[in-house]
Amino acid sequence: MIRYLMVLVIMLLPIEALAISAEDVMKKSQAAFHYQGKDFKARVVMKLISKSGSERTRELTMLRKNFGEAGGDQKFFMYFFQPADVKDMTFMVYKYPAKDDDRWLFVPAINMVRRIAAQDKTSSFVGSDFTYEDVSGRDIQDDTHAMVKEEKLGGKDCYVVKSTPKAGDVDYSYKLSWIDKGNFLPLKEEYYDKKGELGRVFSADEIKNVKGFSTITKRVMKNIHSGHRTEVTYTKTDYNIGIEDSLFSERFLKQPPKKWIE
Amino acid sequence: MSIRRLKFIFHFVVFALLMLPFYATASDVSIHGFAQGNYSFGTRTTPDGGGFKWAEERFQFKLDVPKDSFRLFIKTDALYDHIDEKGDLELREGYIDYTAQKWDLRAGRQIITWGVGDLIFINDVFPKDYEAFFSGRPLEYMKKGIDGVKVGAYPEFASFEFIAIPVFEPNNYTDSRRFYMFDPMPNVTNREEKDPATNLENTELALRAYRDIAGFDASIYYYRGFYRKPYMIPDDLNNTTKITFHYPKLSVYGASLQGRALDGVLSFEAGYYDSRQDRKGTDYTVPNSQTKFLVGYQRQLWEDFTIGLQYFTEYMNDYAEYKKAQPGGLPKDRKTGQLATVRLTQLLMHQTMKLSLFSFYSTSEGDYLINPEIKYNFSDNIWAALGANIFGGGERWSQFGQLDKNDNVYLQLRYEF
Numbered sequence: 001m002i003r004y005l006m007v008l009v010i011m012l013l014p015i016e017a018l019a020i021s022a023e024d025v026m027k028k029s030q031a032a033f034h035y036q037g038k039d040f041k042a043r044v045v046m047k048l049i050s051k052s053g054s055e056r057t058r059e060l061t062m063l064r065k066n067f068g069e070a071g072g073d074q075k076f077f078m079y080f081f082q083p084a085d086v087k088d089m090t091f092m093v094y095k096y097p098a099k100d101d102d103r104w105l106f107v108p109a110i111n112m113v114r115r116i117a118a119q120d121k122t123s124s125f126v127g128s129d130f131t132y133e134d135v136s137g138r139d140i141q142d143d144t145h146a147m148v149k150e151e152k153l154g155g156k157d158c159y160v161v162k163s164t165p166k167a168g169d170v171d172y173s174y175k176l177s178w179i180d181k182g183n184f185l186p187l188k189e190e191y192y193d194k195k196g197e198l199g200r201v202f203s204a205d206e207i208k209n210v211k212g213f214s215t216i217t218k219r220v221m222k223n224i225h226s227g228h229r230t231e232v233t234y235t236k237t238d239y240n241i242g243i244e245d246s247l248f249s250e251r252f253l254k255q256p257p258k259k260w261i262e
Numbered sequence: 263m264s265i266r267r268l269k270f271i272f273h274f275v276v277f278a279l280l281m282l283p284f285y286a287t288a289s290d291v292s293i294h295g296f297a298q299g300n301y302s303f304g305t306r307t308t309p310d311g312g313g314f315k316w317a318e319e320r321f322q323f324k325l326d327v328p329k330d331s332f333r334l335f336i337k338t339d340a341l342y343d344h345i346d347e348k349g350d351l352e353l354r355e356g357y358i359d360y361t362a363q364k365w366d367l368r369a370g371r372q373i374i375t376w377g378v379g380d381l382i383f384i385n386d387v388f389p390k391d392y393e394a395f396f397s398g399r400p401l402e403y404m405k406k407g408i409d410g411v412k413v414g415a416y417p418e419f420a421s422f423e424f425i426a427i428p429v430f431e432p433n434n435y436t437d438s439r440r441f442y443m444f445d446p447m448p449n450v451t452n453r454e455e456k457d458p459a460t461n462l463e464n465t466e467l468a469l470r471a472y473r474d475i476a477g478f479d480a481s482i483y484y485y486r487g488f489y490r491k492p493y494m495i496p497d498d499l500n501n502t503t504k505i506t507f508h509y510p511k512l513s514v515y516g517a518s519l520q521g522r523a524l525d526g527v528l529s530f531e532a533g534y535y536d537s538r539q540d541r542k543g544t545d546y547t548v549p550n551s552q553t554k555f556l557v558g559y560q561r562q563l564w565e566d567f568t569i570g571l572q573y574f575t576e577y578m579n580d581y582a583e584y585k586k587a588q589p590g591g592l593p594k595d596r597k598t599g600q601l602a603t604v605r606l607t608q609l610l611m612h613q614t615m616k617l618s619l620f621s622f623y624s625t626s627e628g629d630y631l632i633n634p635e636i637k638y639n640f641s642d643n644i645w646a647a648l649g650a651n652i653f654g655g656g657e658r659w660s661q662f663g664q665l666d667k668n669d670n671v672y673l674q675l676r677y678e679f
Contacts, residue, residue: 048612056614056642083642084678087294102477102522109402112375115479115520117527117560117568124566127613171565228612250472250479251416255361258290258328 022145022161025179031070032184034137036213037239039065041260044234046128051227057082058126061261065243071097075248076136079261090253093132097139101132106253113250121169128230129200129221133170142166148176153188157181172199183207183214198224211239294679295322302398302672310439315670316397317344322354333359345440355407366414371407374425376470376483377531378520380605381620382574384533384554385483385516387468389490391434396441396665398651398672406431410466420473427466430458432509433490436665444664446592447496452504458488478521483533485514495547499589510548511538526561529572543580546587550578566609574601593659600626614639622662629656629663647674 046058059082067073076093080086094102101120106113120132143163150159158178165174173196178188189202206218215237222229246252247260302316320341327334337355342348357370377385381395381404394403410427436443458464466487473480492507516533533554540548554576562568578584581597588594606619615638622631635649650671656663 056612083639084294084296085639085645085676087678100522100525110375110405111373114378115522115527115529115560117522117562119562122565123562124613127609246416249416249421251366251414251421255359255366262290 020159022147022159023140025147025159025161025184026143026145026163026177027071027140028184029177029179029186030137030140032214033186033216035066035070035074036215037066037211039063039239039241039243041236041238041241041243042234043236044232046126046130047231048128049229049231056127058128060126063243063247063260065245065248071140073097074136077247077252077256077260079256090256092248092253093136094248095136101136104250104253111254113253122171128232129223129228130230130232134202134221142169143175150181151178153178156187158187185214185216193225200224208237210237213239290328292324292326294324294326296676296678297321298400298674298676300399300672300674302670304440305669305671306667308440309442312345312440314345315440315668316399316672318342331361333361335359353407364416368412368414369410371409372412373405373407374412374468375405376468376481377516378518378529378558379531379556379574380558380570380572380603381622382556382572382601382603384531384556385470385481385485385514385518387485387487387490387512387514389431389433393434393436393441396436396651396653396668396670398649398670398674400647400674400676406434420471422472423468423470425466425468427468427487429460430464430466430488430509431490432457432492435491436668441665442667444593444659446659447494447502447505450496450502450505453507454504455492455507456509458509464488475519476521478519481518483514483516483518485512488512489537489549493547493549499591508547510540512536513538524559524561526559529556529558529560531556531558543578543583544587546584546589546592550580550584552576552578566613568605568607570603570605570607572601572603574603575599593657596626598626600624624656624660624662627656627660627663629660630654631662631665643679644675644677646676648672 041061041063044060044062048056048058059080061079063077065075067075074095076095078091080089080091088108090106092104103116103118104113105116118132120136123132124130125132125135143165146162148160148162150157152158158180161177161179163175163177171193172191173194174192176190177186179185180187185204185207186202187204190198191200193199201222201224203220204216205220206216208215208217215234217234217237219232220229243260247257298320300316300318300320301314303313304315307313308315318341320339322337322339325334325336335355335357339352339354341350341352343350353371355371355373357368357372360367374388375386376388377383379386383390388408389406391404391406408427408431409429410425413424415422467485469484471482488509489512490509493510495506495508496502497504497506513536514533515536516531518529518531520527520529535552535554537549537551539545541551543550554574556572556574558570558572560568560570575598577598578595585594601622601624604621608617609615610617615636618635620633624630630653632652633649635647637645637647639645650669652669653662653665658664
C-alpha cells in the first residue's frame with residue numbers, strides 16, 4: 001500500500017525532482033559494482049602487461065561478503081594460485097566505509113598470519129594497475145560528484161559523472177565515470193592526474209548476467225603514461241552462495257576450505 | 263639430526279605410504295616445489311679455511327592430497343652441500359590434517375609460528391635455525407618443524423591451539439667450522455650434548471588462546487618444556503676437562519596484542535620465562551628467570567614503501583643472585599638487555615623488485631646486524647635475491663658482536679613450479 005502511495009507522490013512531483021543527482025548515480029553504481037548479492041565469489045585472472053608486451057599472471061579466488069547495506073562493511077577473502085612464489089597465500093580484508101581497513105596476510109612457508117599496514121588509496125593491488133580501492137570500491141563521501149553530461153557509450157545510455165576527491169589522499173585530481181543508465185555499472189572511467197592529464201583509463205569489456213546480477217567479467221586498467229595495462233577476467237562468478245561468517249578468520253586463512261577456493 | 267628425529271621421519275614415511283591406497287582415490291592431488299641454488303660467501307676465510315659459509319643446491323617437493331575431511335601434506339628437500347661435499351634429504355614438513363566443524367587436528371612434523379615480533383621471539387618458543395638466518399638462506403629456513411600434534415578448537419567466544427611435542431628439538435646455531443664465535447673455554451674439546459629424554463613427563467605442551475578484543479588481535483600463551491639454547495656445565499670449574507651442554511626446564515607465560523592504530527599496525531608482546539630448574543637464580547649452569555617485552559609499529563609511508571620499527575627489552579629477575587653465582591672467568595650478562603630493529607621495504611616495477619633493509623641494534627650491548635637485500639622476480643617462476651649480513655660492535659661475546667668476523671654476501675636463486 002505504502003509503495004503505491006509513494007508512486008503516486010512521485011508522479012505528482014514536478015519533472016525536475018525526477019532528475020537523479022550525480023551522488024545518487026554514484027551510490028547506485030557502487031551498489032551495482034561492489035555490493036551485489038549477499039555474497040560473491042569469482043576466480044580472478046589478472047594479466048599484467050608491459051608496454052613491450054611482456055606478461056605476468058596473478059590468479060586468485062576472491063570471496064566477498066556484505067555486512068549491512070550497500071556502502072556498509074564488507075569482508076574479503078583471497079586465495080592465491082599464481083605466481084608460484086605466492087601460491088597458497090591467503091589475504092583477508094575487513095573493509096569499513098569510514099575508517100582504514102584491517103588486513104591480514106597468511107604466509108604458508110612459515111605458517112604465519114600477520115597484519116599488514118597498507119594504505120588502500122594509493123597501493124597497487126598485487127603489482128597491477130589497480131589500487132586496492134579500485135578493487136574493493138571507494139567511499140562515496142570521499143568525493144564531490146557532479147553530473148557532466150549524458151551520452152551514449154558503445155550504444156548504451158550513460159551518465160557521465162565527475163568525482164573530485166575532497167582530500168588529496170589519492171594520486172589523481174579527478175575521475176570521470178561513464179555509468180550505464182540501465183544497470184549502473186561503470187563502462188569507462190578516466191583518471192586525470194594532478195597536472196590535469198589523462199593518467200589511467202578503466203574499461204568494462206564484458207558484462208554478463210549472473211543469477212540476475214549484471215557483472216563485469218572482463219575489465220582493463222591502462223596506465224597512459226607508462227603504457228602498462230592490467231587485464232582482468234572473472235570466471236566461476238557466483239552470488240548468494242552462503243559464505244559463513246566464520247570463513248573470515250585466522251583459522252581458515254591458515255587452512256582455506258577447498259569448497260570455497262576451487 | 264638426532265636418531266630420534268630420523269626414527270620419526272622413518273615412521274612418518276611408512277605411515278604415509280600405508281595411507282597411499284586410501285589417498286590414491288583422491289582427485290585433486292597437487293604437486294609443487296622448487297629448485298634452488300643458495301651461496302653465501304664470507305668476506306674473510308672461514309675458521310676451517312674455506313671461502314663459503316653456505317653453498318648448496320636444493321630441490322623441494324610439495325605433495326598436497328586433500329580427501330574429504332582429511333589432508334596429507336609432505337614437504338621434503340633433497341640437497342647437495344658443496345662445503346661438506348655430501349647430499350642429504352630433509353623432511354621439512356609432513357603431516358595429516360583432520361578438519362571438523364568446530365575443531366581440527368594436525369599430526370606430524372609441522373611449523374608453528376607464534377607471537378607478533380618480526381625476527382624477535384618471545385612466545386614463539388618453537389625451534390629455530392639461526393645459522394640459516396646468519397648465512398643468508400631464505401627466511402623460511404629459520405623455522406624448524408616440530409614433531410607433534412596440534413589440536414585447534416573454535417568455540418564462539420575464542421579460538422584455541424593445544425600442542426603436544428613428544429620429541430625435543432633444539433635450536434640450530436652457527437657451525438664453528440664456518441663461523442667465528444665466542445667460546446669461553448676454547449681449549450676444552452671434550453664436549454657432550456644432553457637432550458631431554460623422550461618420555462611422557464618431558465613432553466612439551468603449548469597452549470594459545472586468541473580472539474578479537476576491540477579490533478585488536480589478542481592472544482595469550484603458555485608453554486611448558488625446555489630452553490632450546492644449550493647451556494654449559496663444566497665438569498670442574500677450576501680444571502675443566504669436559505663440558506656437557508644441556509637444555510634446562512622452562513615455562514613461559516605470555517600475551518600479545520596487534521591492531522590498527524596511528525595509521526599503521528601496532529604490536530605488543532610480553533612474556534615471563536620461568537626457569538624451573540633454578541627459580542632462585544643461584545645456579546650458573548641454568549639461566550635466570552626473565553621478563554620480556556616487545557613493542558612494534560609498522561606503517562606505509564608512500565606507495566609500496568613500508569617501515570617497521572621494534573623495541574625489545576628483557577631483564578633478569580634475580581640479578582643479584584646471578585652476579586654472585588656467575589664464575590669469574592665467564593662473561594656476565596647485563597641485568598637488562600635492549601634491542602631495537604628497523605625494517606624498510608620498497609617495492610618497485612609492479613612489485614617485481616623488492617629492496618629491503620633489516621637491522622638489529624642492541625642499545626645495551628652496542629652490537630648490530632645489518633641485512634640489506636635486493637630481490638627480483640625475473641618471471642612468474644624465477645626469482646633471485648642478493649644480500650649481505652654485516653655484524654659488529656659490542657663485546658666479543660655479545661650476540662652479534664661475536665659474529666664480527668663473519669660478514670657475508672649471499673645469493674639465492676630459485677625456480678618455482
